[in-house]
Amino acid sequence: MFWAYVPYMLAGVLWTFALVGGGLGLGFLIGLPIAIGQVYGGRVVKAFLDVYVWFFRGVPLLVLLFLFYWGVFPALGHKLPALEASIIVLGLRSGAYQSQIFRGAIESVGEGQMVAARSLGMSRVSAILHIILPQALRIAIPGWTNEYAILLKDSAICFTLGVLEILTRTRYVVIATGEALLPYITAGFLFIFLTYGGTKVLNVIYEKTRIPGLVWRM
Amino acid sequence: MDVVLRAEDIHKSYGKTKVLKGISFEVGRGETKVICGPSGAGKSTLLRCLNLLTRPDKGRVWLEDVELTSPSVNINKMRQRIGFVFQEFNLFNHLTALDNVMIGLTKVKKLPKDEARRIAKEALLTVHITEDLWNKYPAQLSGGQKQRVAIARALAMDPVIILYDEPTSALDPHLIGEVLEVMKELARRKVTGLVVTHEIGFALSVADEIMFMYNGKIVERGPPKEVVFNPKHEVTARFFKRISELYGGRK
Ligand SMILES: Nc1ncnc2c1ncn2[C@@H]1O[C@H](COP(=O)(O)OP(=O)(O)OP(=O)(O)O)[C@@H](O)[C@H]1O
Ligand SMILES: [Mg+2]
Numbered sequence: 001m002f003w004a005y006v007p008y009m010l011a012g013v014l015w016t017f018a019l020v021g022g023g024l025g026l027g028f029l030i031g032l033p034i035a036i037g038q039v040y041g042g043r044v045v046k047a048f049l050d051v052y053v054w055f056f057r058g059v060p061l062l063v064l065l066f067l068f069y070w071g072v073f074p075a076l077g078h079k080l081p082a083l084e085a086s087i088i089v090l091g092l093r094s095g096a097y098q099s100q101i102f103r104g105a106i107e108s109v110g111e112g113q114m115v116a117a118r119s120l121g122m123s124r125v126s127a128i129l130h131i132i133l134p135q136a137l138r139i140a141i142p143g144w145t146n147e148y149a150i151l152l153k154d155s156a157i158c159f160t161l162g163v164l165e166i167l168t169r170t171r172y173v174v175i176a177t178g179e180a181l182l183p184y185i186t187a188g189f190l191f192i193f194l195t196y197g198g199t200k201v202l203n204v205i206y207e208k209t210r211i212p213g214l215v216w217r218m
Numbered sequence: 219m220d221v222v223l224r225a226e227d228i229h230k231s232y233g234k235t236k237v238l239k240g241i242s243f244e245v246g247r248g249e250t251k252v253i254c255g256p257s258g259a260g261k262s263t264l265l266r267c268l269n270l271l272t273r274p275d276k277g278r279v280w281l282e283d284v285e286l287t288s289p290s291v292n293i294n295k296m297r298q299r300i301g302f303v304f305q306e307f308n309l310f311n312h313l314t315a316l317d318n319v320m321i322g323l324t325k326v327k328k329l330p331k332d333e334a335r336r337i338a339k340e341a342l343l344t345v346h347i348t349e350d351l352w353n354k355y356p357a358q359l360s361g362g363q364k365q366r367v368a369i370a371r372a373l374a375m376d377p378v379i380i381l382y383d384e385p386t387s388a389l390d391p392h393l394i395g396e397v398l399e400v401m402k403e404l405a406r407r408k409v410t411g412l413v414v415t416h417e418i419g420f421a422l423s424v425a426d427e428i429m430f431m432y433n434g435k436i437v438e439r440g441p442p443k444e445v446v447f448n449p450k451h452e453v454t455a456r457f458f459k460r461i462s463e464l465y466g467g468r469k
Contacts, residue, residue, distance in 0.1 A: 109311075115271060116308035120322040120375065121298035130325050134312045211312050213357030 002182045005173040009186060012166035016194065019086055019155040019165055024098075024148060026091025031098025036128060038099065039106045049099070056096035061157050064089050069161055082161035090158075094151055101143035105136040138209050145202040149195045156191070166190050220247040221280075222378050222410055228267050228277035230260070237263045238274070239434035245379060248408035252421040252442070255431030256457060261414045264431070265381045268412070269300040281378060298326055301372025301380035305387050307364040309356040315342065315367045316352040319374045327375070341374035342367070345400045362393030366400055379410040386417060416461055418446055430454045 034052065037045050056064070069085045080088070109132050117127035159168040170187040174180050223245040230238040237260045245251050253261050266272040268279055270286055270293050279286045286296050309318050319341055323334035342352060345366040356364055365385055372380050385401065386394040398420050405411055405424035415421070421428050421442045428445040430438040430453075438445055438454045449455040 112304065112306055112308035113310060116302075116304065116310070118294075119269060119271060119297060119300075119302035120371070121294045121296075121326045122322075123294050126325060130321065131310055131312075135310075138312070211357065212355045214311055214355065215357075 002173065002177050002179055005177065005183075006186070009166065009169050009173060009183070009190070012164060012169040013190060013194070015083070015163060015165040016152070016155055016190075018083065019090060019158055019163065020148070020152050020194075020198075022087035023090030023094050023151050023155065026087065027094025027098045027147075027151075030091065030095025032102050032133075034095065034099035035102030035106055038103050040124065040128065053096045053099055056093045057100075061089075061093060061154055062160065064093055065157065065161060068092075082158070082163045086155075086158040086161055086163050090151060090155060094147060097147055097150075098144070101140050101147060102136060104143070105140035106132060108139055109135045135211075138206075138211065141202060141206040141209070145199055145206070148198050148202060152194055152198065153191060221245070222247045222282055223268065223412065224280040225264075225268060226278045226280075228264065228274045228279070230263055230267055230272065230274050237434055238267065241277070241431075241434075241436055243429060243436065243439070245410060245412055246426075247410055249426045250405040250411040250413065250424050251427045251429065252425040253412065253414045253429045253431055254416055254421070254457070254461075259431040260434045261431055262383050265302070265383050265412070265414060268381060269297050269302060271302075294326075298322070298375055299378045301369075301375060301377035303365070303368050303372055303380060303382040303385050305384040307356070307361070307368045307388070309364055309368055309371070311356055314353045314355055315347060315359065315363075318356070318367055319371045322371060322375050337374050338370070341370040344373060344404075345370045346396070360393060361389045362396045365389065365397045369397075369400060369404075373404070373409070379412060380404070382411060382413040382415065384414050384416070386415065418442075418458070418461060422446065430457065432457075 034049050037049050038053075041049070059067075065086065068089045069080070069082065073080045073085055113131050113135065114127055117131040118124070122130070155165060156167040158165055159171065162168060166187050170183045173183045177183070221244045225244075226242050228238050228241040229236075241260075241264055243251070253264070255261055263272060267274040267277075268286075270279070274287065277287070281296055281299060284291060284296060286293065309315075310321065313321060316335070316338055319338035320331075320334045323329045323337055324331060327334075329337070339352070347363060347366055347370060351359065351363060351367075356367070359367065369380070369385075382401070386397050389397065394417070398417060401411070401413070402420065402424050413420070413425070425442045427439060428442045429436045430445060430449075430451075432453050438449060438451050445454065446458050449458060
């Protein structure tokens, strides 16, 4: 009977959270420096970063997962567990996408802010830290919310490595009960709820951190 | 005279366009000097060359006894002592008026918060930004208020000189007066200033000298009354005639 398996499926939410939280977090740590490098870096740095972004945005997620899980990590001498490998791959890829969100945000802050900061005697690094990023990060929240929703849905692909997230568990339930409709509908709704809930939270953060009176020109 | 800023033979080109073709002048302590000239003359470029926001191709700049253009100079350290007021205000969008004035003190001068706040409040009061506006964000201020906060931001750093680049050009006409008034007060208090402006009234009432720029050169300079009413050069005469027609001789 399907309903007996619902707690088992719900437990998958935690794993999905791990994938999404880990992927977004790692993606942030990768994406933000890439964006800064792409905007303020020298030519060589930019070219190098462009290649990274181009690669991780160009290769399908499934290929990346297989490539890293079966290929890259073993070749480095560390065959990682499926969850860790998945988080890293999601993070590397999300970093490429997030870099473009942050880059757009940084560029829309406006040149005058940097010039004014430098005219006070701030170093470039200090200006980026105290003037540019506080504004850029706010601007980036809507794009970042979008990235959350996309990554959440993409995380289902990690079932191919057997990560015990929502979809993997759903498939096991389907096999165990011989019933497909209810489990998959349940899985679908779980993703919808997570998308909706997370988006809601991020929207609240966006509103709470808004700069009074300001309308960004994007 | 105690010279605080000296520019010597400044040249700057962008590609093949020669924007500055050998500019030299001095500003003494407590003086207010005005630069005017038609659009494209190179006024903004010159100001930016003075604090090295733009690097001159040739020529030298001194602030007091330090040569800024020398490669060994820590330019960040020197820029703390040169105020810069922009046409477009460039207040930090994410900071309140008070924090805009404080941030240079805390993050650049590394002053303790209490002291920075005290200095910032004093600077804001000097430009007539009253307490009710201190916690407003730039987007909640009028253009005139923004520019006065920007002046306070420069002033709070206790600069040797303040450079103004057309500080009233982006303002609605009815807001220009309050900014000019503050600038005049500073000039009378002997805060050294170099002001790019077309506000002839301002120049006539407080400037020690007008330098008229045309085509990358200072073509005429002298006491404001002389340059405005008795220009020696054709271009200068034409310029001031047009300005007074445009502005109707506003004081
Ligand atoms: N970063 C730049 N790159 C290329 N050309 C520039 C740059 N900055 C200025 N110029 C050119 O230099 C010339 C002088 O510009 P500048 O802004 O100094 O003039 P200005 O006297 O301040 O004029 P305005 O009254 O319009 O502000 C212009 O022809 C301008 O197009
Ligand atoms: Mg200009």
